Amino acid sequence: MDLDFFAEKMNNAHFIQPLLPNENLRIEFFVKNINKKSTLVLQKGNCHISSDDEFFHVQIIGEEKHFQDCFHSPIRLLQLVKLGAMEAKGSFRNILRIESLIQLCK
DSSP states (O other): OHHHHHHHHHOOOOGGGGGGGGSOOOEEEETTTTTTTEEEEEETEEEEEEEEOOOOOOEEEOHHHHHHHHHHHHHOHHHHHHSSSEEEESHHHHHHHHHHHHHHOO
């Protein structure tokens, strides 16, 4: 999964900065087939990867190939969730925000 590239792209896209929340929004990505967790922290003016296992607002679970589909193909996160390929836990509002940001960064 290209989470570092995604974070860098979000930081460089000036049109995305106003969409980032004022408070921290922590998203945990869990890749099942390689058993890897990464936490993306979104906040106004900055997006970065964190290695700590603190509280998260949204958890997205799936296999590597489905994360690649989500970040690089036209298929959306909620489509993958509806198909049962991925799971998204957290408030629906935050999940929609994340899906929108992913789509804007493609």
